[in-house]
Amino acid sequence: MGRSKIILLAVVLLANTLAATAKDDTGLILGVAVEKKFNKKTSIEVEADFRSRNDFRTVDRFSVGITADHKITKWLKADLGYQLLVNNRPEKITYNPDGNYNNWRPSYYCTSHRFNVSLTGSYRIGRVDLSLRERYRYTYRPLRTTRRYDFDNAYWENTDVVSKHSHVLRSRLKAAWDIPKCKFKPYVSAELFNDLRLFKSRYQAGCEYSLMKKHEFTLYYQYQYVNDKKEEEDEPNSHMLGLSYKFKF
Numbered sequence: 738m739g740r741s742k743i744i745l746l747a748v749v750l751l752a753n754t755l756a757a758t759a760k761d762d763t764g765l766i767l768g769v770a771v772e773k774k775f776n777k778k779t780s781i782e783v784e785a786d787f788r789s790r791n792d793f794r795t796v797d798r799f800s801v802g803i804t805a806d807h808k809i810t811k812w813l814k815a816d817l818g819y820q821l822l823v824n825n826r827p828e829k830i831t832y833n834p835d836g837n838y839n840n841w842r843p844s845y846y847c848t849s850h851r852f853n854v855s856l857t858g859s860y861r862i863g864r865v866d867l868s869l870r871e872r873y874r875y876t877y878r879p880l881r882t883t884r885r886y887d888f889d890n891a892y893w894e895n896t897d898v899v900s901k902h903s904h905v906l907r908s909r910l911k912a913a914w915d916i917p918k919c920k921f922k923p924y925v926s927a928e929l930f931n932d933l934r935l936f937k938s939r940y941q942a943g944c945e946y947s948l949m950k951k952h953e954f955t956l957y958y959q960y961q962y963v964n965d966k967k968e969e970e971d972e973p974n975s976h977m978l979g980l981s982y983k984f985k986f
Contacts, residue, residue, distance in 0.1 A: 812858055820851040959979055
């Protein structure tokens, strides 16, 4: 069995084992990107991705974005990015005090605008590349009018989902191994999400593969733990399989 098949099998087995955890969701992340380098320090990347949830059965979101990055020094990089998100919000059911249905709002799509500013510091120890990224993220979701069913009065009515602003600091530590005479580069990372409290953490283990220096494939497993269930009730703990492709020129 080839090295690539062994890596794929290990990732799938790990995801299937962890996905058995009660109340945790599973899904898929697919991404594609194009990167244009203007010189050794500056580049622009355009990307798009698709995500699923509900044990791979339901579309979670689509997104497109653009990011510009610049190397300030050999070990420090800055980037600025924008994403347009199209989210599929899950249905919501409320109940009366007696336990009977009150309102039902079906799932619906809404758009959000997201801006990122990041600084990434990197350091090499032997064959291990260490990096620490600090990212400020601002997300704006405009007001959205949806439909819901009122069981008490037995009719449909319009209801507004209020606009929302969020400010988040994302801190990610990553370690990647440069194996001699090998095109595969395994890595692990841990990321914390803060908005004056730690509300979410995300962990990844994966492998990058480069072909002719222009094509880059990444296969990974991601586990996400939501610390504050009340604030993030529509985003459960999740196990995700991810696959991305990037073309560089």
